[in-house]
Amino acid sequence: xxxxxxxxxxxxxxxxxxxxxxxxxxxxxxxxxxxxxxxxxxxxxxxxxxxxxxxxxxxxxxxxxxxxxxxxxxxxxxxxxxxxxxxxxxxxxxxxxxxxxxxxxxxxxxxxxxxxxxxxxxxxxxxxxxxxxxxxxxxxxxxxxxxxxxxxxxxxxxxxxxxxxxxxxxxxxxxxxxxxxxxxxxxxxxxxxxxxxxxxxxxxxxxxxxxxxxxxxxxxxxxxxxxxxxxxxxxxxxxxxxxxxxxxxxxxxxxxxxxxxxxxxxxxxxxxxxxxxxxxxxxxxxxxxxxxxxxxxxxxxxxxxxxxxxxxxxxxxxxxxxxxxxxxxxxxxxxxxxxxxxxxxxxxxxxxxxxxxxxxxxxxxxxxxxxxxxxxxxxxxxxxxxxxxxxxxxxxxxxxxxxxxxxxxxxxxxxxxxxxxxx
Amino acid sequence: xxxxxxxxxxxxxxxxxxxxxxxxxxxxxxxxxxxxxxxxxxxxxxxxxxxxxxxxxxxxxxxxxxxxxxxxxxxxxxxxxxxxxxxxxxxxxxxxxxxxxxxxxxxxxxxxxxxxxxxxxxxxxxxxxxxxxxxxxxxxxxxxxxxxxxxxxxxxxxxxxxxxxxxxxxxxxxxxxxxxxxxxxxxxxxxxxxxxxxxxxxxxxxxxxxxxxxxxxxxxxxxxxxxxxxxxxxxxxxxxxxxxxxxxxxxxxxxxxxxxxxxxxxxxxxxxxxxxxxxxxxxxxxxxxxxxxxxxxxxxxxxxxxxxxxxxxxxxxxxxxxxxxxxxxxxxxxxxxxxxxxxxxxxxxxxxxxxxxxxxxxxxxxxxxxxxxxxxxxxxxxxxxxxxxxxxxxxxxxxxxxxxxxxxxxxxxxxxxxxxxxxxxxxxxxxx
Numbered sequence: 096x097x098x099x100x101x102x103x104x105x106x107x108x109x110x111x112x113x114x115x116x117x118x119x120x121x122x123x124x125x126x127x128x129x130x131x132x133x134x135x136x137x138x139x140x141x142x143x144x145x146x147x148x149x150x151x152x153x154x155x156x157x158x159x160x161x162x163x164x165x166x167x168x169x170x171x172x173x174x175x176x177x178x179x180x181x182x183x184x185x186x187x188x189x190x191x192x193x194x195x196x197x198x199x200x201x202x203x204x205x206x207x208x209x210x211x212x213x214x215x216x217x218x219x220x221x222x223x224x225x226x227x228x229x230x231x232x233x234x235x236x237x238x239x240x241x242x243x244x245x246x247x248x249x250x251x252x253x254x255x256x257x258x259x260x261x262x263x264x265x266x267x268x269x270x271x272x273x274x275x276x277x278x279x280x281x282x283x284x285x286x287x288x289x290x291x292x293x294x295x296x297x298x299x300x301x302x303x304x305x306x307x308x309x310x311x312x313x314x315x316x317x318x319x320x321x322x323x324x325x326x327x328x329x330x331x332x333x334x335x336x337x338x339x340x341x342x343x344x345x346x347x348x349x350x351x352x353x354x355x356x357x358x359x360x361x362x363x364x365x366x367x368x369x370x371x372x373x374x375x376x377x378x379x380x381x382x383x384x385x386x387x388x389x390x391x392x393x394x395x396x397x398x399x400x401x402x403x404x405x406x407x408x409x410x411x412x413x414x415x416x417x418x419x420x421x422x423x424x425x426x427x428x429x430x431x432x433x434x435x436x437x438x439x440x441x442x443x444x445x446x447x448x449x450x451x452x453x454x455x456x457x458x459x460x461x462x463x464x465x466x467x468x469x470x471x472x473x474x475x476x477x478x479x480x481x482x483x484x485x486x487x488x489x490x491x492x493x494x495x496x497x498x499x500x501x502x503x504x505x506x507x508x509x510x511x512x513x514x515x516x517x518x
Numbered sequence: 519x520x521x522x523x524x525x526x527x528x529x530x531x532x533x534x535x536x537x538x539x540x541x542x543x544x545x546x547x548x549x550x551x552x553x554x555x556x557x558x559x560x561x562x563x564x565x566x567x568x569x570x571x572x573x574x575x576x577x578x579x580x581x582x583x584x585x586x587x588x589x590x591x592x593x594x595x596x597x598x599x600x601x602x603x604x605x606x607x608x609x610x611x612x613x614x615x616x617x618x619x620x621x622x623x624x625x626x627x628x629x630x631x632x633x634x635x636x637x638x639x640x641x642x643x644x645x646x647x648x649x650x651x652x653x654x655x656x657x658x659x660x661x662x663x664x665x666x667x668x669x670x671x672x673x674x675x676x677x678x679x680x681x682x683x684x685x686x687x688x689x690x691x692x693x694x695x696x697x698x699x700x701x702x703x704x705x706x707x708x709x710x711x712x713x714x715x716x717x718x719x720x721x722x723x724x725x726x727x728x729x730x731x732x733x734x735x736x737x738x739x740x741x742x743x744x745x746x747x748x749x750x751x752x753x754x755x756x757x758x759x760x761x762x763x764x765x766x767x768x769x770x771x772x773x774x775x776x777x778x779x780x781x782x783x784x785x786x787x788x789x790x791x792x793x794x795x796x797x798x799x800x801x802x803x804x805x806x807x808x809x810x811x812x813x814x815x816x817x818x819x820x821x822x823x824x825x826x827x828x829x830x831x832x833x834x835x836x837x838x839x840x841x842x843x844x845x846x847x848x849x850x851x852x853x854x855x856x857x858x859x860x861x862x863x864x865x866x867x868x869x870x871x872x873x874x875x876x877x878x879x880x881x882x883x884x885x886x887x888x889x890x891x892x893x894x895x896x897x898x899x900x901x902x903x904x905x906x907x908x909x910x911x912x913x914x915x916x917x918x919x920x921x922x923x924x925x926x927x928x929x930x931x932x933x934x935x936x937x938x939x940x941x942x943x944x945x946x947x948x949x950x
Binding site: 128129130139350351353360361363364365366367369375376378379380381382383384385386387388389390391392393394395398399407408 | 557558559781783789790792793794795798804805807808809810811812813814815816817818819820821822823824825
């Protein structure tokens, strides 16, 4: 096979709708499926597709993403002929200005791209959950002699306005492209996976950026359609964008029923960095005499002495006697103390839920007052290293800020939609 | 006379990992005892490797002999125990042809003798010889302290054992200064209840002298037999007593028990606090995913490794990675190794099931301890298997509806055609 494309993973999105989960880390570093982080999907797909060079573009450079990716060794991408690296922002640009748009981000890294012999660029997003062998799409792109190929999948009509919609002819050639249209002309949605002819694309992007046009879907694709060969590669399979807490929770629940949902990490040959969060050296999970565990997804290093139902647990979670965890997603090293009840909660790492505390949404919960767009489906969100004190009562759509301590709780009750900050 | 204070950094570690150990029967048919899986995700040799590396001994030779490939694959370059780098390293030392007719290692002393060049090459003032076959967690630094303080030529580790089983071990009597005054290997009448752990910290110079002497005049070429007694007589052996958990695991029952010792609220083999390091990679493309449980799951008092998929009952058991328990199956008091599948409605009791075994639907394997108490011992190997366990070897396929009794050994690679009828009675062995 000819040299595979150089891969650029756009991992710069703010992830603002993931709220506290994305305040202290880059969105692609958000934990998912117990032991993984969101970027593991695109990294594993790339490594498993024989890609040799990967650049990860991210706006924030927190330690956790750099630690997680390292030199790519966890995905077998650290070797003489393979590399995987984080591409830092340009010198002199402030964080707010650097990432003007997806096309602009590619353009500012043209030196990394052009350093290699590849003729094509594989452009991916770092926060999508899917399994794909890119070689099929690469072959399609080459057979069609395309300048630009967009991976597309069928989307439900009522969701079409959230996607880039491609209108194609019988040959899969894209004749029209609408970015998040109010009136969609079709139901083939762009997955944010592109293969681009290197020279054609880079020169077009430079032209567009000089006109202030910086977005791949909104600017580059419509421009290329006019005079270049743009094709749509049809994809079928599980694909999710976990941009909101609701979709994050839904996808986490999909892990529990892989045959029904199609989200089957075991079949996907997923790899992660087992050294980050010390996943590697944890002992196997132990279940006590009174453990009750059903329909859940449990990582190593947990100790379960209570009830866990329909939940996803990262490593190191302790569920004490008579505690219950239901419909929840708990990150690493959380302690759920005796007698507490945790329902429909997403919690970041190292939180402590005190004895007898009850976290439970109900029918009439109001949306979160401070963040109505983020917390409105009942989910309770606990920020990292926060504490819910003994016998506290927390209702749906509540948010507890990271690092909240006992003294920040002036009362033990959080009514629905309330936010508790630290003082 | 004052000696230099010698520490872990002045020490070469040598792990005795060669033995097959017949007593573990079908489990050691394709692997040495040190490579036998333990505690879900570990192998027995992880104890010696973790103990040495956490003590600070960074240069290690592994004396391997019997079928070493799974061991070599597991240990690789030592990186999982932080034993890979500029000033650290692991070397495998299988039998090799030397200057004259070199044979299989004849014994522990012979194995070391044949590797004197390796020992000299590393130029360490001390050599710490440990068995790779035992299950325990220990910091060896107290041995160094005792060794320096007493000026002994060799310091060994001993551990208390119950007096009624003491005759199975090498036993030491120790005086008030910490020196060994008497040593007897498996004596009919126990002289003490302190058993040798096969941990020997030698002055390298003395070790080499002793090995050379033994090579000339030895018969059994075992350290405990031909080197230790002489040194004890000239009062140059000190002994440090380790009071923590130590499992010799020499029989099927002991091996089974050492896994069960990992269970419970305060387990004797406290895996959570031992913090053993191991190699999680087996050349798979993906990592083990988290444990998946279903609507029929009932897990109590058990250890479940990552990658398991459990939709049945698992009580008082230890499961290695990627074990699948299908709907309605029940596992009681058992040990199941990597990748095995127990199909619907099967019931497994007091069994050790090796890797990649498939137990077909509605099978019955093993018996509970009450029912199995008076069962006939295994007819082929009555001394090895009489305690009411059922052993199923690697890669075996047990057809659906089979009934397999207790004290049964099913050899590795057995398939449907090797079974005669739907029942394997107590004490039977099935060969491929």
